[in-house]
């Protein structure tokens with residue numbers, strides 16, 4: 034194997050140990066990036082060993098940039114996804130376990146007429162509306178413009194979309210006429226994100242009126258292969274206690290965990 038191939042393979046191996054990306058994809062991305070980097074190609078063709086290349090500033094900059102690009106690409110929307118739900122990493126990761134999730138909350142969903150999905154992302158794209166005829170309205174609030182536009186195109190019959198930050202309006206603004214509380218509120222993979230990015234808004238979320246709410250967190254980091262369950266669990270359980278809610282049921286999926294509260 035020539036030196037260039039050896040370097041590309043070694044680096045692709047390293048990247049897929051850290052990031053949720055297949056080895057072939059990491060290799061392909063590095064190959065494309067290297068093809069655009071003439072000085073580094075030259076440096077490699079004149080070098081005697083991989084070690085010699087790894088020590089250079091050119092190589093360090095190259096690999097740093099490659100990792101950064103992969104990190105940002107994996108975080109948000111996947112281009113060329115086969116279906117809508119697959120285009121967002123949060124929904125895509127849950128896809129293999131959706132039946133499992135819905136079976137664990139089935140009893141709550143069967144009773145719900147009004148669902149509020151806070152920071153819903155593309156979750157409505159995976160929601161089995163046909164299975165829950167009692168459901169009248171599914172209200173979605175998220176500040177993400179891209180998710181809003183994608184969902185809007187789908188024209189889901191029962192879904193009402195609000196593209197706002199969660200603290201933008203009082204909760205009555207979203208409540209359908211005659212209702213004083215939501216039957217079920219989803220806060221899926223939301224609370225730890227808000228704790229990190231918009232902690233000042235959590236007090237507002239704590240006031241949302243509901244009969245039941247489902248709050249979940251991830252077991253693994255979104256992009257890196259890193260166990261984060263303990264950290265997320267601490268944030269979520271503290272938020273539940275501070276909000277004065279009681280846990281009525283625990284939810285467990287291979288890569289997500291959560292609590293039903295009332």
Ligand SMILES: C[S@@+](CC[C@H](N)C(=O)[O-])C[C@H]1O[C@@H](n2cnc3c(N)ncnc32)[C@H](O)[C@@H]1O
Nearest residue numbers: 123124152153154175176177198199221222231
């Ligand atoms: C990790 S994603 C989870 C998406 C979805 N709930 C799921 O589990 O598939 C978090 C979502 O919360 C939204 N979000 C975070 N902070 C928000 C805020 N302050 N106001 C509105 N949306 C917010 C983000 O735009 C993103 O869509």
